[in-house]
Amino acid sequence: MIEIQQLTKRFAAHTAVDGLSFTVAPGEVLGFLGPNGAGKSTTMKMLTGFLAPTSGTARVFGHDIQRDTLAAQRLIGYLPEGAPCYGDMTVAGFLGFIAEVRGLKGALKRQAVQTASEKVQLESVLNQRIETLSKGFKRRVGLAQAILHDPKVLILDEPTDGLDPNQKHQVRKLIQSLAKDKIVIVSTHILEEVAAVCTRALIIAHGKVVADGTPYELERQSKYHQAVSLVLEQPVDVQPLTALAGVAGVEQSEDGLQLTVLPEGDAVIFPAVNALLAAQNWPVREVNVERGRLDEVFRRLTVGDAA
Numbered sequence: 001m002i003e004i005q006q007l008t009k010r011f012a013a014h015t016a017v018d019g020l021s022f023t024v025a026p027g028e029v030l031g032f033l034g035p036n037g038a039g040k041s042t043t044m045k046m047l048t049g050f051l052a053p054t055s056g057t058a059r060v061f062g063h064d065i066q067r068d069t070l071a072a073q074r075l076i077g078y079l080p081e082g083a084p085c086y087g088d089m090t091v092a093g094f095l096g097f098i099a100e101v102r103g104l105k106g107a108l109k110r111q112a113v114q115t116a117s118e119k120v121q122l123e124s125v126l127n128q129r130i131e132t133l134s135k136g137f138k139r140r141v142g143l144a145q146a147i148l149h150d151p152k153v154l155i156l157d158e159p160t161d162g163l164d165p166n167q168k169h170q171v172r173k174l175i176q177s178l179a180k181d182k183i184v185i186v187s188t189h190i191l192e193e194v195a196a197v198c199t200r201a202l203i204i205a206h207g208k209v210v211a212d213g214t215p216y217e218l219e220r221q222s223k224y225h226q227a228v229s230l231v232l233e234q235p236v237d238v239q240p241l242t243a244l245a246g247v248a249g250v251e252q253s254e255d256g257l258q259l260t261v262l263p264e265g266d267a268v269i270f271p272a273v274n275a276l277l278a279a280q281n282w283p284v285r286e287v288n289v290e291r292g293r294l295d296e297v298f299r300r301l302t303v304g305d306a307a
């Protein structure tokens with residue numbers, strides 16, 4: 001269990017993290033979200049013992065990160081932002097070095113390097129210098145060093161930053177496969193990542209929690225939850241749609257070919273919209289019911305503007 005209570009960090013007059021409190025249990029993959037400067041990295045640095053809080057506490061399985069730093073850090077694997085590695089070392093050399101820092105020697109060290117390399121599929125590049133690797137492989141080296149000692153807690157600061165879509169997909173699958181029985185905290189700007197890998201999302205703005213729930217619960221807060229989107233062959237008069245019971249409004253693309261019919265509150269409007277489409281015999285190419293848009297919820301909660 002991770003327990004964060006009233007965690008606060010001030011830099012001179014600026015409060016970067018402002019009385020943050022939350023707990024995370026084993027098995028949870030927590031997406032830690034917020035706009036630039038919201039305080040994500042500062043929180044992660046305090047949680048991993050690299051930065052002292054101004055006030056408040058963070059405990060990792062009962063160990064206070066300030067008073068019992070080494071015991072807490074032993075339980076944590078940390079992938080910092082940018083994942084700095086030693087470029088002129090080989091992958092095997094670097095992982096062996098980190099294993100030693102983690103107190104592993106001899107057969108235990110060899111076993112740890114082998115297991116971590118297999119988990120993140122680094123076997124083919126073990127003897128290559130890190131600076132010669134692609135970004136995706138470098139990120140995997142960062143992940144391998146984070147999991148070397150099989151930690152109960154994984155803290156990953158923007159793990160897919162700068163990766164291409166295939167590499168992002170691979171790293172996300174990897175996080176999911178590593179997540180069993182662990183606590184994983186992933187900071188990210190990428191909202192689709194939250195839906196793809198996280199069991200829970202915590203959004204912060206100005207150092208404070210503004211939302212905490214499953215991705216589905218956040219999507220439900222979107223004005224697009226249960227909205228019906230339509231793609232048409234040619235524009236239509238949307239008045240009959242806006243007149244339907246439970247419809248809050250209709251958004252239209254500039255060319256009039258894409259419509260989004262918004263529900264009032266929790267109203268389920270799909271059956272009525274569908275019946276109207278059939279009755280009007282409109283040239284419809286696609287009809288979809290939306291789950292809700294995390295990006296809209298994120299914007300509304302972090303800047304108060306759902307435009």
Ligand SMILES: Nc1ncnc2c1ncn2[C@@H]1O[C@H](COP(=O)(O)OP(=O)(O)OP(=O)(O)O)[C@@H](O)[C@H]1O
Binds near residue numbers: 035036037039042043
């Ligand atoms: N060492 C420092 N000295 C002064 N201010 C700092 C320091 N580190 C961070 N800050 C400030 O604290 C605030 C929070 O920064 P932090 O890096 O935690 O945000 P973040 O949510 O991780 O942002 P990003 O998404 O851009 O990485 C910012 O306003 C930042 O400028």
